[in-house]
Amino acid sequence: MKVSFTPEAEEQVEASDTWWRENRKDAHDLFARELAATKALLAISPKLGTIYTILDGRPMRRVLMAKTRHHVYYAADLDAGVIVIHAVWGAPRGIEPTF
Numbered sequence: 001m002k003v004s005f006t007p008e009a010e011e012q013v014e015a016s017d018t019w020w021r022e023n024r025k026d027a028h029d030l031f032a033r034e035l036a037a038t039k040a041l042l043a044i045s046p047k048l049g050t051i052y053t054i055l056d057g058r059p060m061r062r063v064l065m066a067k068t069r070h071h072v073y074y075a076a077d078l079d080a081g082v083i084v085i086h087a088v089w090g091a092p093r094g095i096e097p098t099f
């Protein structure tokens with residue numbers, strides 16, 4: 001399955017990756033590596049995440065990247081073979097992302 005990001009999710013990824021590289025010197029690329037692994041996993045297991053809500057008639061799922069404590073919020077169109085990541089959101093923030 002093809003995995004893509006909304007523009008908002010791309011901005012979130014950029015901000016989180018920049019923060020991680022600047023503030024986690026011992027694991028500066030951990031966020032990027034964990035996100036890449038999560039993308040690869042979703043491409044082969046699109047129903048991996050827990051259903052979080054319904055968006056445009058499709059389940060919006062969420063999966064936790066355990067090491068960096070970020071949730072990846074995504075919707076899968078199995079018929080079209082496409083996964084769209086709508087948010088990559090730090091779980092410790094205590095607030096939920098908007099879509």
